[in-house]
Amino acid sequence: MLNRDTLGALIFLAFFTAYAVFAWQIPLLPFEEMDAVNSASIPKVYAVLGLMFSLLALLAQAIKRQHSSGEGWPQINLRSIGQTAVLLLLMWVYTALLEPIGFLLATSVFLSAGFFIMGERRWRVLLLASVPVAVVFWLIMTKLLGIYLVPGELWS
Amino acid sequence: MLDGILLGLSTALQWQNLLYVIAGCFVGTFIGMLPGLGPITAIALMIPITYSIDPSSGMILMAGVYYGAIFGGSTSSILINAPGVAGTVASSFDGYPLAKQGMAGKALAIAAWASFTGGTIGALLLMLAAPTLAKVSLSFQSADYVALMCLGLTAIAAFSNKGTFLKAMMMTVFGLTLSTVGIDPSSGTERFTFGNTDLLDGISFLLIAMSTFALAEALSNVLKPEVKQGNSEQPMQIGSIRLSKAEVKEISPTIGRSSLLGFIIGVLPGAGATIASFMAYAAERNLAPKAVQEKFGKGALRGLAAPESANNAACTGSFVPLLTLGIPGSGTTAIMLGALIAYGIQPGPMLMQDNPDVFWAVIISMYLGNIVLLILNLPLIPYLARVLIMPKAILTMMILFFSLIGVYLVSFNTFDLFMMIGFALIALVLRLLAFPMAPLLLGFILGDMIESNVRRAMMTSDGSLSIFWDKPLTLGIMLLAIIVLAMPLLSFLRLRKAAV
Numbered sequence: 187m188l189n190r191d192t193l194g195a196l197i198f199l200a201f202f203t204a205y206a207v208f209a210w211q212i213p214l215l216p217f218e219e220m221d222a223v224n225s226a227s228i229p230k231v232y233a234v235l236g237l238m239f240s241l242l243a244l245l246a247q248a249i250k251r252q253h254s255s256g257e258g259w260p261q262i263n264l265r266s267i268g269q270t271a272v273l274l275l276l277m278w279v280y281t282a283l284l285e286p287i288g289f290l291l292a293t294s295v296f297l298s299a300g301f302f303i304m305g306e307r308r309w310r311v312l313l314l315a316s317v318p319v320a321v322v323f324w325l326i327m328t329k330l331l332g333i334y335l336v337p338g339e340l341w342s
Numbered sequence: 343m344l345d346g347i348l349l350g351l352s353t354a355l356q357w358q359n360l361l362y363v364i365a366g367c368f369v370g371t372f373i374g375m376l377p378g379l380g381p382i383t384a385i386a387l388m389i390p391i392t393y394s395i396d397p398s399s400g401m402i403l404m405a406g407v408y409y410g411a412i413f414g415g416s417t418s419s420i421l422i423n424a425p426g427v428a429g430t431v432a433s434s435f436d437g438y439p440l441a442k443q444g445m446a447g448k449a450l451a452i453a454a455w456a457s458f459t460g461g462t463i464g465a466l467l468l469m470l471a472a473p474t475l476a477k478v479s480l481s482f483q484s485a486d487y488v489a490l491m492c493l494g495l496t497a498i499a500a501f502s503n504k505g506t507f508l509k510a511m512m513m514t515v516f517g518l519t520l521s522t523v524g525i526d527p528s529s530g531t532e533r534f535t536f537g538n539t540d541l542l543d544g545i546s547f548l549l550i551a552m553s554t555f556a557l558a559e560a561l562s563n564v565l566k567p568e569v570k571q572g573n574s575e576q577p578m579q580i581g582s583i584r585l586s587k588a589e590v591k592e593i594s595p596t597i598g599r600s601s602l603l604g605f606i607i608g609v610l611p612g613a614g615a616t617i618a619s620f621m622a623y624a625a626e627r628n629l630a631p632k633a634v635q636e637k638f639g640k641g642a643l644r645g646l647a648a649p650e651s652a653n654n655a656a657c658t659g660s661f662v663p664l665l666t667l668g669i670p671g672s673g674t675t676a677i678m679l680g681a682l683i684a685y686g687i688q689p690g691p692m693l694m695q696d697n698p699d700v701f702w703a704v705i706i707s708m709y710l711g712n713i714v715l716l717i718l719n720l721p722l723i724p725y726l727a728r729v730l731i732m733p734k735a736i737l738t739m740m741i742l743f744f745s746l747i748g749v750y751l752v753s754f755n756t757f758d759l760f761m762m763i764g765f766a767l768i769a770l771v772l773r774l775l776a777f778p779m780a781p782l783l784l785g786f787i788l789g790d791m792i793e794s795n796v797r798r799a800m801m802t803s804d805g806s807l808s809i810f811w812d813k814p815l816t817l818g819i820m821l822l823a824i825i826v827l828a829m830p831l832l833s834f835l836r837l838r839k840a841a842v
Binding site: 190191193194195197198201202205208212213214215217218221222223224225226228229232233235236239240242243246249250260262266267269272273274277278280281282284285293296297300303304305306315319323327331333 | 755775834
């Protein structure tokens with residue numbers, strides 16, 4: 187079975203291969219073509235180094251595997267994976283809604299939804315730990331420090 | 343130097359800067375106590391705030407946070423055997439057994455005094471070493487800087503956990519590749535932007551730091567809930583924080599030795615507080631008489647004093663290459679370098695001449711930070727320790743919120759937030775695959791500097807690569823980098839040969 191060291195090396199091998207392809211396509215300006223170091227030189231060096239290290243890591247895994255099965259996978263339960271995935275999605279939704287509905291509403295919803303995802307079910311805690319935080323932060327930023335926070339494009 | 347110290351004192355002792363040191367120490371202690379969150383996260387969360395204040399105050403605040411986070415990490419190591427940071431793991435070997443024996447207060451007092459002394463000795467050595475090294479480094483040329491940066495990058499990988507050298511190198515190169523995104527400052531050519539105008543200015547260092555540390559660490563704690571979160575059912579009895587004369591006599595030589603060792607290790611690029619604390623612990627165990635040796639791991643006072651003084655001295659030592667050469671030797675100093683660059687200040691040999699207020703204020707604030715930790719934090723430990731029973735839901739959401747809004751308040755661009763979430767996901771996967779994050783940050787921050795110095799060096803040499811080995815100094819540093827790079831590979835091959 188694929189161990190996590192091999193998988194990591196394969197991911198990086200794929201990334202550095204793609205990076206190398208794009209590095210070799212960097213367009214050079216006419217005056218750069220004779221330069222010893224141009225816009226593409228350093229990315230090309232990084233691409234080669236990255237490929238070299240990821241191939242070495244794969245080679246090391248191949249040698250290691252003759253003696254052991256490599257580093258195992260961490261124990262993670264499905265509930266934690268689900269919670270993390272939903273939190274990532276919540277962050278994405280918060281970012282998407284921040285400017286349209288404004289800081290105060292978006293933050294209050296983001297925090298209370300986050301507390302709910304993390305297992306908090308007491309509605310009083312959900313409200314008290316989210317709305318006051320958003321309001322106090324908004325007051326500090328806008329009134330005290332004079333930093334503009336978007337009020338919401340939909341209603342301004 | 344006296345002028346510098348006086349300038350540093352006059353800057354650091356301004357009432358608002360004193361408040362920043364105190365606030366930094368408190369916030370750092372608070373975040374450092376939380377298992378899984380370290381000084382890099384603590385400093386990353388502070389960066390958006392530091393952008394609104396002047397550079398000296400910003401650096402003073404971050405230095406306070408750094409010290410506070412290390413102290414906070416020791417507290418959770420001692421009280422619940424859950425080190426907040428890797429640099430305080432060794433402190434739990436004897437600190438936790440002491441706490442279990444009902445001497446948590448004594449253990450915390452030893453940690454505080456050892457940290458204070460380690461930090462003070464470190465600050466004094468920094469005062470002596472930094473100006474001298476800064477003067478020497480004035481003669482450094484672009485090729486020497488490239489060599490030094492290569493040494494820094496290879497050293498942080500070589501000193502990473504056993505068996506993760508290649509992973510650390512891949513992360514370093516990954517960081518370097520991310521630094522090439524955007525318009526090339528020399529020619530104006532677009533690189534890796536894929537036609538997206540939001541990428542023209544490149545990826546901000548704050549975004550990378552926040553997503554790979556603050557966000558990824560908070561999400562990692564959700565993903566792997568087996569991380570200890572304190573024993574809320576059985577609140578730890580703190581007990582007395584007084585030390586007897588005999589105990590002070592026993593730990594004093596240990597603190598002196600370990601502080602010196604810690605500072606020297608801290609100066610080395612890549613080594614840092616973790617290695618310093620383990621080495622000091624091992625050295626002290628070897629030096630101790632047989633009877634005391636047996637106590638190590640079961641609550642030996644020397645076993646706690648050694649790593650505590652060493653890790654604080656190493657933290658101070660790690661500022662030497664940052665302030666004098668402009669090259670960070672650790673993830674924490676890398677993030678500080680990024681903050682300084684964002685201020686428009688270039689750390690390095692000219693920092694002492696161009697921005698003496700920043701240079702000396704940072705050094706003096708380290709000393710002040712130690713005093714603040716000793717005077718204010720130690721008596722408040724029983725109250726601060728309550729943070730360890732804070733609900734995980736509130737903690738996680740606050741970190742996610744402050745990370746996202748921190749980046750938004752700097753750029754006011756939601757594209758950065760989307761990118762941040764993407765990087766957090768990548769960092770989370772890489773953490774699961776046991777890839778270290780600090781090399782990525784170091785590679786990313788040094789990437790621009792390496793590129794500009796390589797160009798400058800190649801221009802002066804008329805395109806000849808020999809500039810990287812012509813001068814004995816450049817050749818020496820390059821050889822050192824090659825040795826550091828080859829060491830883990832040779833040790834791997836030797837181990838394989840032995841296994842066969």
